[in-house]
Amino acid sequence: MPRIGFVTDSTADLDPAYYDEHDVVMVPLAVRFGKESYLDWVEMRPETFYQALAASEVLPKTSQPSAQQFIEAYDRLARRCDSIISLHLSAALSGTVQSAEIAARQADVPVTVIDTKLASLGIALVLDEALKARSGGASHDDLVEIISRRSSSVSTLFYVDTLRYLEKGGRIGKAAALVGSLLKIRPILQLGEDGIVAPYKKVKGTQRVYAELVQAVADHAAGGPVKIALVHAANPESLQRLKRLLDEKGIAFDVVFESYVGSVIGTYLGPGAFGLIFCPAET
């Protein structure tokens, strides 16, 4: 049976232990405070990051992995695999896919680079399903098909305390229209089908934020079971509240992952943000 290697990047926001356990090579992006650069999740844990963010006078910057990092990852896997699938953060948000594509051209085995058009645990949800399919003996082409199909079935909704981080970081996308409101509004954002940040709803009051998020899952689930991943930027209470409300709504959901937002994605969301990522439970 052909052996298929998996590569992803650190913005899947999974703990590095996950990658070891599941035989996935993770290529980290980096976050920079001034001149100091740290590898996302590897050298900069989220717990530390949000403290550093609060203490720092300048906003951190992030950098995509170099093509060289991917070349090394692909070389390492090429010694024991017949082909490689490399799935990554939305190309509309980062040049990571580009670095991967450059490296893929000179790899010793065939590499398929996939722009999931997702971020954070959205990538993780898709990766997790692909890994199960790999264990089940799926072929390279089958896996690529599964990843592409599942990527487009994942919805990403998130709340930010302030649009400042997205705006300063140049990732605000179509939500730019929300900036400048004199009224105190709570923006709920989405990662669109094109992998670009866009407004989902503008509401007043935190309670409405939760109500809208839970309603979105209910509408989407249409009675069927859903897979859910929950992320937060130093706001763990938000996840407890979301789970309680989903329960109360009578939605059949399975929380596959729960995590901090890592330092790279966190650079653009800012502290207090949280996200609800979901897809139909079965294909």
Added chain:
Amino acid sequence: MSLPARPPSADLMAAGLRALQRHEEEINALNVFPVPDGDTGTNLVMTVQAVCDQLAQAGGGSLSEQLNAITLGSLMGARGNSGVILSQIIRGICDGLSQAEAVDARVVADALQNGCRVAYQAIRKPVEGTMLTVIRDAADAATERASAKSVEGIVNHVLEAALREAGASVSRTPDLLPVLKEAGVVDAGGFGLVVLGDAIVASLLGRLEEATDLVGATGTAVIEPEVDLDYRFCTELVVRSAGLDAERAENFLTGIGGSVMVASSGQVARIHVHTNTPWSVIEWAAARGSLDKVKVDDMVAQVKERAAAGGVAKAQGGVGVVAVANGGGIEAILRSLGVSAVVNGGQTMNPSAAELRDAVDSLAQRDVILLPNNPNIVLTAQQVKQLTTKQVAVVATRSIPEAFAALLALDVSVSLGENAEAMDAATKAVKTGEITHAVRGGRSGAVKFKKADLIGISDGKIRVAGRKLETTAARLVAEMVDGEDSAITLIFGDGVESGEAERIVEKVAKKHPRLDLDVQHGGQPLYPLIIGVE
């Protein structure tokens, strides 16, 4: 007379690229022909970027090597109609220059003529009032000047004459192409060509650029978000083939689409077509050679996306909003939420239908939402529909908090009807409270009040009365809030002292700790406090 000390061609093209990048959005905004997809500026930038990349890769060399690199770069990088035409103009000019032993005025003029000839040949159905007209007028002006038998005929003057005429030609494009005139713009590609040429000549001769002076007013395109395209997919690819017949390629492409362009140079041909069957183009080309740079854009999606993203369409297409309000703070908030025109008015000064109509007509948008923000103005607002040729929808907001709630549901990328429906539904989610002075004494239910007392009104009824704003406000808020609510907005009026406002905010925050509190200075007359609860 030869050219002045010449910087390497890479510097000239880099200057051209920078100028195009500076004008990119402006050029995008002009784009109405052949498809109003607003990407002409971007396409020209990408095309010239590819030229610069190719020059960098070639790394200098003889003049003819550099000219070859420019030709190859523009052909490989050409994007969109305008990019392909530009690549052909560039190719013609470079061919013309490379055949000359020394560059003089005559050679420059002939090279421009050659650029014009090659571009016309590459286009299946040349249309006047476009880049083609501009390059032809420029080339003719150059030829005329080059024949002058005096100092007038030197290279500098030939180039400047060509540029001036190109600028004038761009200003004439609306007379030649009705779609430009209707939209009130000059041709985007033609303007881009002048920007590029001006920057290159300026860099060559060491003077300042002045592209906008050359053309004068360019206008801004009015792009309707509704899309009606004969062909949906802009399809482009490069095919490498030993024996590709350009004419047969054109015949095939004309059979399946429009805006056909085939630009070939030796064994490389670049194909551009608008079609509903992009796959058939790829299939056809793949059968004849190897493919590169295959690109299929869904133009319907592009136009919609632009409308959604704002940009060009936001200003004119989309939905505009007119609101009635009183008070500087309220007006500023309304504008920050997407209102384009505010008509002064309210409880004691209702605006006339004509005033509302004038505000509606003053907007660039054809679809307009009208927010009366007072029950007494709703009927007047409804009348506006009969007084204007614009499409008007009245969302019957009865208060400022309802207007704020409605505006949070505004989405300029969807239709007037959808907006009116969503905004109307949003107003139902908010409760309004207003505090004002009683003009006479009386009672309402259990509430008794004297003339000049403060009364708190909510849902059409007087709920509380009192002498002090602080206590009256706190009691009215308490009357309004129930378990479902999550946010309170306090809008303070003209003349409320900041100390008093702070005490009220503190009191409300303490009483309702679970709710989000938003405090605004509205500056409205007659109502010391307006309250929104949702």
